[in-house]
Amino acid sequence: MSRARGAIVGIGELKPQRLTSGVTTLEMIAEVSRLAVFDAGLEPGAIDGLLVGPQVGETPQHVPATIAEYLGLAPTMANVVDLGGASGAGMVWRAAAAIEAGMCETVLCVLANNREEAAPRSPNRNPIREFDVPFGASGANISYALLMQAHMAQHGSTARDFALIAAAARANAQLNPDAIFFGKPADADAVLASPMIASPLHLYEIVMPVAGGEAVIVTSAERALSLPRRPVHLLGAGEKVTHRAVSQAPSLTSGPLKSAMARAFAQSGTGVKEMDLLSLYDCYTIMVATTIEDAGLCAAGAFGAWLRDHDLSHRGDKPLNTHGGQLGFGQPDLAGGMTHVVEAVRQLRGDAGERQIGKAGLALVTGNGATMSEATALVLGAG
Amino acid sequence: MPIDFNALKTPAPTSTALTQPFWDAAAQGRLKIQHCEDCGKAVFYPRPICPHCWGKRLVWKEVSGKGRLKSFSQVHKPGHAGWLPAAPYVVGLVELAEGPTMLSFILPGAQPPRAGDALQLAPTAIGGRVLPAFKPVETATEEEAAMSTETKDGWAGVVKGRPQVGAFAERTRRTRASDIEAFTDITGDRNPLHYDRALAERSVFGKLIVQGGVTSGILNALVAEDLPGPGTVFLEVAWKFVKAVGVDEEITGRVEVKEVRPDKPICKIETSVRNGQGELCLTGTATVFTVPLQGA
Numbered sequence: 174m175s176r177a178r179g180a181i182v183g184i185g186e187l188k189p190q191r192l193t194s195g196v197t198t199l200e201m202i203a204e205v206s207r208l209a210v211f212d213a214g215l216e217p218g219a220i221d222g223l224l225v226g227p228q229v230g231e232t233p234q235h236v237p238a239t240i241a242e243y244l245g246l247a248p249t250m251a252n253v254v255d256l257g258g259a260s261g262a263g264m265v266w267r268a269a270a271a272i273e274a275g276m277c278e279t280v281l282c283v284l285a286n287n288r289e290e291a292a293p294r295s296p297n298r299n300p301i302r303e304f305d306v307p308f309g310a311s312g313a314n315i316s317y318a319l320l321m322q323a324h325m326a327q328h329g330s331t332a333r334d335f336a337l338i339a340a341a342a343r344a345n346a347q348l349n350p351d352a353i354f355f356g357k358p359a360d361a362d363a364v365l366a367s368p369m370i371a372s373p374l375h376l377y378e379i380v381m382p383v384a385g386g387e388a389v390i391v392t393s394a395e396r397a398l399s400l401p402r403r404p405v406h407l408l409g410a411g412e413k414v415t416h417r418a419v420s421q422a423p424s425l426t427s428g429p430l431k432s433a434m435a436r437a438f439a440q441s442g443t444g445v446k447e448m449d450l451l452s453l454y455d456c457y458t459i460m461v462a463t464t465i466e467d468a469g470l471c472a473a474g475a476f477g478a479w480l481r482d483h484d485l486s487h488r489g490d491k492p493l494n495t496h497g498g499q500l501g502f503g504q505p506d507l508a509g510g511m512t513h514v515v516e517a518v519r520q521l522r523g524d525a526g527e528r529q530i531g532k533a534g535l536a537l538v539t540g541n542g543a544t545m546s547e548a549t550a551l552v553l554g555a556g
Numbered sequence: 557m558p559i560d561f562n563a564l565k566t567p568a569p570t571s572t573a574l575t576q577p578f579w580d581a582a583a584q585g586r587l588k589i590q591h592c593e594d595c596g597k598a599v600f601y602p603r604p605i606c607p608h609c610w611g612k613r614l615v616w617k618e619v620s621g622k623g624r625l626k627s628f629s630q631v632h633k634p635g636h637a638g639w640l641p642a643a644p645y646v647v648g649l650v651e652l653a654e655g656p657t658m659l660s661f662i663l664p665g666a667q668p669p670r671a672g673d674a675l676q677l678a679p680t681a682i683g684g685r686v687l688p689a690f691k692p693v694e695t696a697t698e699e700e701a702a703m704s705t706e707t708k709d710g711w712a713g714v715v716k717g718r719p720q721v722g723a724f725a726e727r728t729r730r731t732r733a734s735d736i737e738a739f740t741d742i743t744g745d746r747n748p749l750h751y752d753r754a755l756a757e758r759s760v761f762g763k764l765i766v767q768g769g770v771t772s773g774i775l776n777a778l779v780a781e782d783l784p785g786p787g788t789v790f791l792e793v794a795w796k797f798v799k800a801v802g803v804d805e806e807i808t809g810r811v812e813v814k815e816v817r818p819d820k821p822i823c824k825i826e827t828s829v830r831n832g833q834g835e836l837c838l839t840g841t842a843t844v845f846t847v848p849l850q851g852a
C-alpha cells in the first residue's frame with residue numbers, strides 16, 4: 174500500500190431537516206465548520222485553506238471570500254469546487270494536493286444548504302435548458318430513469334434488483350438516529366409499491382432533498398500526528414468528468430467513476446476486494462448498481478445477483494453506506510456527497526458506535542455529479 | 557380524449573443566434589444539425605466549434621430523420637408543471653442515424669416503447685411551437701408480414717438469433733504477462749517490445765506492451781460469445797491500433813451491430829477496445845459470419 178497523501182483529522186455534520194426557515198446557508202456553514210474544526214482539536218486560526226461549493230445561498234460570486242470573511246479566516250488557498258455530488262470527495266483530493274504543493278497546511282472543506290419553502294430555482298441558460306427541457310425532460314429524475322431503463326434493456330436487470338438497494342439503505346438508516354428515514358424502514362416490496370415517478374424509477378429509489386451541512390478538515394499526514402483524533406489517510410484518488418446532459422453520455426450503463434476508481438486503486442496500491450467499507454454515492458438506486466459494476470465487484474449487468482450474495486449491513490461481509498446512504502439519510506444538496514466521506518472517517522476511526530463495522534482498515538468513497546457525469550473516487554485508510 | 561400537446565404551457569427553447577437554425581428548421585418540421593467539414597462528424601447540440609476536432613467549419617445539414625431509441629422513460633411526475641396535463645408521457649434518448657444522440661419527445665405507438673426501437677422524425681406542435689419529436693416505426697403491416705415469412709430467414713438456426721441493428725456488447729479483462737508468452741507460442745512473435753523491459757521503457761511506448769493480437773483477441777471473444785454469439789467468425793476486419801496496451805492493464809472491448817443482412821447470417825459491426833482510462837486503443841469495423849449451429 175502507498176504512502177498517505179494527506180489526512181482527514183476532523184469532521185462535522187448537521188442533522189438533516191426537511192425545511193428550514195429564516196436560516197441562511199452562511200449560518201449553516203459556520204455551524205458545521207465549527208464542529209469540524211473543534212472535532213480536529215484545532216483553533217480556527219489554524220485553518221489556512223478553504224474549499225467551498227458554488228452558489229452559496231444568494232452569493233453567486235466571490236464565494237470563498239464571502240465565507241472566509243464570515244468565518245473570520247484569512248486563507249492562503251481558497252477555491253470553489255463545483256462537481257455536483259462529487260464536490261465533497263473532490264475537495265478532499267484538492268485539499269491534499271494544495272497542501273503538497275505548499276499552498277497551505279490545513280484545509281476546511283465545507284458544504285451546506287438551507288431549504289426554504291418555495292425557494293427560487295436557479296435560472297439555467299445552458300444546453301439542457303434549450304435542448305432537453307422543451308421536450309418534457311426537466312430535472313435529474315428523468316435522466317436517471319433513462320439510465321436505469323438502459324441498464325434493464327441491456328442486462329435484463331429487474332425492478333426488484335434496484336429496489337434491493339433502496340431497501341438496504343433504509344435498513345442501514347435504522348441505526349442512524351440523524352437519518353431522515355430513521356424509524357421508517359422500507360423493504361423491497363414497499364419500494365416497488367411506492368409511486369412511479371418516471372418509469373422505471375419509484376419514489377423510494379430517489380433521495381429526499383433536505384437541508385444540512387457537512388465539513389471535513391484535511392491536513393498533512395505529518396501534522397496529523399500532533400492532533401488528538403486518529404487520522405484517516407488519503408491513500409489514493411481518481412477523477413473524471415465526461416459530459417453534462419444525459420443525451421451526451423458516452424455510455425448509459427457505465428460511467429466515469431470506472432476510470433476514477435481504477436486510478437484511486439492504482440494510486441493507493443489496493444483493490445476493490447480489500448475494501449472494508451463501501452461508501453458509494455447513491456442519489457438513485459441505479460447509481461449504486463452502476464458503481465458496484467464499474468468498481469469490478471461483479472461483472473457488468475450482474476449487480477442484482479451480487480446484492481443477493483452479500484450482506485450490506487455493518488455486520489455484513491460487504492458493509493455499504495452504513496449511515497443509510499443518501500437514500501436513507503437524506504440529500505442535503507451538494508453536502509450529500511460529503512456524507513459518504515464523513516461516514517467513512519467515522520468508521521475508519523472506530524467512532525461509528527452502534528453501527529461500527531468489524532475490520533475497518535480501508536474504505537472506498539465515491540462522489541457523482543450531474544447525470545453520471547462528474548466522478549471522484551477516494552481510497553481512505555485508517556491511520 | 558387525446559391530449560392537445562400544443563395547448564400545454566411548457567417551457568420554450570432558449571435559443572441564441574448560434575442555435576437559431578436548429579429551431580428555424582424545427583418550426584418547418586425539419587431536423588437540421590451541424591456537420592463538421594474538418595473531421596466529417598455530425599454534431600449535436602449546436603456549438604461554435606466541433607467537439608470532436610475543435611474545427612470551426614461547421615455546416616447545417618438536414619438529417620435523415622431515422623433514429624434508434626437508446627432508452628426512454630414514461631414520466632408520471634414531470635419536473636415542470638407545464639407538462640402535468642400530458643402525464644404520463646414518454647421521453648427518450650434518440651440516437652440519430654447520423655451518429656449523435658438527442659433527447660426528444662416520443663409519440664405513442666401501437667406497442668409500448670422498447671430500447672432499440674426504430675424511430676422516425678415526427679414533428680409535433682407542443683406548447684405552441686413545432687418540435688422535432690419522434691415516433692416508432694410501426695412493424696410491417698400484416699400483408700407485408702405474410703410476404704416476409706415466405707422469404708427465407710438467413711438467420712435460421714443461429715444460436716442467439718438475428719441481432720438487432722444498434723445492439724451492442726462489452727467485455728472487460730486485464731492483460732497479463734502470460735498473454736505475451738501464449739501469443740508467442742502461437743505465432744513465434746518475440747518482438748523485444750514485449751520482452752525486454754528496459755528497451756521497451758526507452759521506446760515510444762515507455763513500457764512493456766502486449767502484442768496487438770492480444771488486444772484484438774477480446775473482440776474474437778465478444779463476437780463468439782456475446783454478439784452475434786456462438787458460431788461467429790470474422791470475414792473481414794479494418795482495424796487501427798491507435799494506442800498500445802501494456803501488461804496488467806484493464807481493457808474493454810465493444811462491438812455494436814451496424815448492418816444486418818436478412819438473407820444471410822452476415823452483419824457489419826463497429827469494434828473498439830479501450831483501456832482502463834477509457835482511451836481508445838483499437839478502433840474500426842468488421843464483417844462477421846455466424847454459422848447456424850442449431851439443427852446442424
Ligand SMILES: [Zn+2]
Nearest residue numbers: 592595606609
Ligand atoms: Zn470536427
